[in-house]
Amino acid sequence: MSAHKHTISVLVNDQPGVLQRVAGLFGRRGFNIESITVGSSEEAGLSRMVIVTTGDDHTLDQITKQLYKLIDVIRVEHLSSQPMVARELALIKIAAQPSARPEVLGVVETFRASVVDIGSSSLVVQVVGDSEKIEAMVELLKPYGILELTRTGVTAMVRGNVR
Structure with missing residues (x-):
């Protein structure tokens, strides 16, 4: 086992x-x-x-x-x-001077994430998906400098008409 x-x-x-x-x-x-x-x-x-x-x-x-x-x-x-849908949400604050933002926004777009806050030297990104998607995005954003990261944990339910 x-x-x-x-x-x-x-x-x-x-x-x-x-x-x-x-x-x-x-x-x-x-x-x-x-x-x-x-x-x-x-x-x-x-x-x-x-x-x-x-x-x-x-x-x-x-x-x-x-x-x-x-x-x-x-x-x-x-x-x-059973076949299930599982999702998690993460908010990631990234050190991003204006010159680095186009690169960061490229990562955000690739993951169908969104920028939810813009500071003078940082961005807050929201990403929703399975845990593997969240992990992959975090790895790609690490080189820019992750200032803060928070995750909701997984929520899930069975797919289809089954209860």
Whole structure:
């Protein structure tokens, strides 16, 4: 059983402390969370957590069983076992004097990203896509000087009409 990346969706009651209990469960099992996003869902009073983690299938099954023992967990779904859409957003502040901006804008255009702020010696770029796209853009922008970087973490859902 080899370890690989898993994306799971956890539908939970929107209550204080639920995020802490879910994250604590992962920590107690020695299961690392690569990213976690939490937001409202299509159902009032329920939130959806999308968690990206790495491990083998047996460990993931154990985590799923443990999650269902938490009173506020309604449903756990293994998104990565199905065709899914996964996206992440990053904001990247780049050191960019006016003379360097045409080159930076070329990278921005190639990645279908956008400039969301222009300072006297910097640009803030917004890029949306899968994690690999974000990583590739960050690598191409490093030579210009990344002053600040923030990422949302992955959010995802199953493709098509399946729920």
